[in-house]
Amino acid sequence: MNTSAFEPWNDPEAKPLIHFQNVTKRYGEFTAIDNLTIDIYEREFYALLGPSGCGKTTLMRMLAGFETPTEGTIHLAGQDIAPVPPNKRAVNMMFQSYALFPHLSVWENIAFGLKREKMPKHDIGDRVEEMLRLTRLEKFARRKPHQISGGQRQRVALARSLAKHPKLLLLDEPLGALDKKLRQETQFELMDIQEKTGTTFVIVTHDQEEAMTVASRVAVMDHGKIIQVATPDRIYETPNSVYVADFIGDVNLIEGTAKPNGSDVYAMSWHEGHAPLAVQSPNGFSDGQKCHLAIRPEKVSISADKPETADNAVQGKILDIAYLGNISTYHVELPTGAVIKAQAANTRRIARRAFTWEDTVWLSWTATAGVLLAE
Amino acid sequence: MNRMSWFNAVSLTLGFAFLYIPMVILVIFSFNESKLVTVWAGFSTKWYGELLQNDAFLNAAWVTLKVAVFSSTLATVLGTIAAYVLVRGGRFMGRTLFSGMIYAPLVMPEVITGLSLLLLFIGIGLDRGVFTIVLAHTTFSMCYVSVVVSSRLVTFDRSLEEAALDLGCSASEAFRLVTLPIIAPAVISGWLLAFTLSLDDLVIASFTSGPSATTLPIKIFSAVRLGVSPEINALSTIMISIVTVGVITASLVTKHQVAKQKREEMEAVRS
Numbered sequence: 001m002n003t004s005a006f007e008p009w010n011d012p013e014a015k016p017l018i019h020f021q022n023v024t025k026r027y028g029e030f031t032a033i034d035n036l037t038i039d040i041y042e043r044e045f046y047a048l049l050g051p052s053g054c055g056k057t058t059l060m061r062m063l064a065g066f067e068t069p070t071e072g073t074i075h076l077a078g079q080d081i082a083p084v085p086p087n088k089r090a091v092n093m094m095f096q097s098y099a100l101f102p103h104l105s106v107w108e109n110i111a112f113g114l115k116r117e118k119m120p121k122h123d124i125g126d127r128v129e130e131m132l133r134l135t136r137l138e139k140f141a142r143r144k145p146h147q148i149s150g151g152q153r154q155r156v157a158l159a160r161s162l163a164k165h166p167k168l169l170l171l172d173e174p175l176g177a178l179d180k181k182l183r184q185e186t187q188f189e190l191m192d193i194q195e196k197t198g199t200t201f202v203i204v205t206h207d208q209e210e211a212m213t214v215a216s217r218v219a220v221m222d223h224g225k226i227i228q229v230a231t232p233d234r235i236y237e238t239p240n241s242v243y244v245a246d247f248i249g250d251v252n253l254i255e256g257t258a259k260p261n262g263s264d265v266y267a268m269s270w271h272e273g274h275a276p277l278a279v280q281s282p283n284g285f286s287d288g289q290k291c292h293l294a295i296r297p298e299k300v301s302i303s304a305d306k307p308e309t310a311d312n313a314v315q316g317k318i319l320d321i322a323y324l325g326n327i328s329t330y331h332v333e334l335p336t337g338a339v340i341k342a343q344a345a346n347t348r349r350i351a352r353r354a355f356t357w358e359d360t361v362w363l364s365w366t367a368t369a370g371v372l373l374a375e
Numbered sequence: 376m377n378r379m380s381w382f383n384a385v386s387l388t389l390g391f392a393f394l395y396i397p398m399v400i401l402v403i404f405s406f407n408e409s410k411l412v413t414v415w416a417g418f419s420t421k422w423y424g425e426l427l428q429n430d431a432f433l434n435a436a437w438v439t440l441k442v443a444v445f446s447s448t449l450a451t452v453l454g455t456i457a458a459y460v461l462v463r464g465g466r467f468m469g470r471t472l473f474s475g476m477i478y479a480p481l482v483m484p485e486v487i488t489g490l491s492l493l494l495l496f497i498g499i500g501l502d503r504g505v506f507t508i509v510l511a512h513t514t515f516s517m518c519y520v521s522v523v524v525s526s527r528l529v530t531f532d533r534s535l536e537e538a539a540l541d542l543g544c545s546a547s548e549a550f551r552l553v554t555l556p557i558i559a560p561a562v563i564s565g566w567l568l569a570f571t572l573s574l575d576d577l578v579i580a581s582f583t584s585g586p587s588a589t590t591l592p593i594k595i596f597s598a599v600r601l602g603v604s605p606e607i608n609a610l611s612t613i614m615i616s617i618v619t620v621g622v623i624t625a626s627l628v629t630k631h632q633v634a635k636q637k638r639e640e641m642e643a644v645r646s
């Protein structure tokens with residue numbers, strides 16, 4: 001990364017655009033958002049990731065003004081937004097349920113917000129046409145929402161929220177109903193829009209690949225709490241907990257006890273009769289502390305013979321092979337009963353694959369390949 | 376198409392006979408030459424002519440129409456607002472009580488409603504006439520409107536209003552531009568319901584009308600007490616035809632609109 005990289009969160013001088021201070025939202029007894037403190041900076045592409053019902057939509061609804069925090073404050077550009085009604089916030093939201101106006105055509109739906117701004121008529125026309133082009137909806141401009149497909153509706157909702165060029169755009173699963181190709185194109189369009197207009201995006205997605213592609217930072221949530229906020233690569237490479245490691249991508253988790261073995265280096269004993277595993281990890285552990293080694297399948301190599309230089313090597317038997325086209329995932333059962341996944345690129349035709357079911361193989365990885373996690 | 380079984384055919388005939396024979400008899404006898412309602416003495420339209428000379432009947436008809444239009448419009452406005460507040464107003468003190476209270480007049484015997492309104496009008500010294508009937512009709516038909524409209528509002532997707540707010544509408548703009556157009560069919564049926572209720576109300580109108588204004592149902596009722604005259608048959612026939620024409624027009628208009636919408640959809644798809 002170059003030095004002028006966009007990372008205002010590392011700049012102590014930078015003022016966040018959005019600041020949640022100890023925000024809690026309760027519905028009756030149920031706590032949907034639990035004492036949340038986050039900062040989102042201008043021009044960020046902030047992705048919220050988390051299991052269903054963890055409070056992502058609730059968080060957005062508080063920003064848009066449809067819910068008020070039970071406790072805590074939300075600041076937008078330095079101002080407490082509690083007293084500002086939704087129609088006075090420079091925030092637009094794309095609803096998870098789309099919320100298209102059924103009595104208006106696609107064109108009128110997109111123009112709706114612009115008309116409220118008292119924009120001149122032909123400017124409205126231009127803007128709507130631009131949005132229609134962007135979302136490939138030109139052909140459907142005159143149709144009503146019930147006359148178009150689910151994916152088209154989603155694009156109308158996206159176009160409608162983009163049309164006003166808000167300072168802050170909240171997208172609640174904006175691309176879920178699109179096919180992969182259209183989704184990727186739209187992702188790039190969104191990034192392009194952001195580049196051009198400097199809009200700040202907060203986006204909810206269930207698609208990790210999407211979060212990885214578009215996000216400046218990813219926030220992983222669970223039960224109304226933020227578990228980790230970091231750049232996509234850091235979330236992936238150095239998750240701070242077993243939960244995050246498990247939630248983002250595929251991971252092997254090996255339980256054991258840590259034994260410090262020099263600075264940042266540990267020997268993790270994991271099973272009697274097996275050599276301890278060498279791990280280098282920034283997280284500090286005391287002697288004998290319980291820990292988990294999290295290691296991504298693509299960082300585990302698979303070979304027929306024992307590699308000579310590897311930091312860690314274990315032997316096992318291939319239980320299953322998942323063929324994914326470009327790569328294959330090998331499920332290897334260790335003598336301890338644990339199953340470790342290893343990924344390898346399919347550089348040869350499937351018929352010429354080096355390993356097959358029931359083969360005995362060696363798995364190996366370096367000391368820096370995984371991270372050691374407490375819980 | 377399947378042929379109808381004889382059982383279905385018979386039930387259908389009986390059902391319709393039950394509904395329509397009284398009216399058919401009434402229509403036939405309105406063209407009776409004789410003054411005696413039950414004896415047929417040849418075809419004539421003279422009772423229609425006489426009806427047109429009868430100012431009392433015409434006046435009553437005019438009053439009825441005025442009352443129906445004003446009271447149903449007023450009831451629709453108030454009933455819609457009430458429904459909106461009760462469904463959307465969020466939690467406020469005594470909300471359950473209020474929503475219970477708005478339905479109470481539906482089950483209240485009309486005599487009691489009429490009597491209490493009469494006492495009220497006398498109490499505040501309001502002269503009974505068109506105005507008091509309009510007020511009385513508004514009072515009871517408003518409940519019907521609010522029932523119809525609130526049952527629509529309950530199923531109304533709240534996020535549509537939120538989207539309108541999000542796009543810069545004030546609360547009243549959101550109601551006018553989004554909520555109202557979508558619930559319009561319910562509001563219109565509420566209006567029609569209130570209109571019909573007002574047209575055929577006898578009990579409440581007789582409590583709240585005065586010497587200056589009588590509605591048609593009151594007029595007919597009091598005339599019938601002196602004996603059914605063929606004039607009344609003629610009047611009723613006219614009312615039946617107006618209603619029939621109204622119903623047919625309404626269904627034609629709806630059909631036309633559906634066709635138009637279909638056509639637009641087709642065009643939209645093609646373009």
Ligand SMILES: Nc1ncnc2c1ncn2[C@@H]1O[C@H](COP(=O)(O)OP(=O)(O)OP(=O)(O)O)[C@@H](O)[C@H]1O
Pocket residue numbers: 027030032050051052053054055056057058059096
């Ligand atoms: N109005 C409400 N009343 C009571 N509970 C609510 C309300 N709205 C949301 N909740 C609860 O709050 C929790 C968080 O809801 P939210 O809609 O934010 O989830 P989410 O993270 O967006 O989930 P998904 O990914 O499925 O959209 C859920 O458990 C939900 O049941």
Ligand SMILES: [Mg+2]
Pocket residue numbers: 056057058096172
């Ligand atoms: Mg949600």
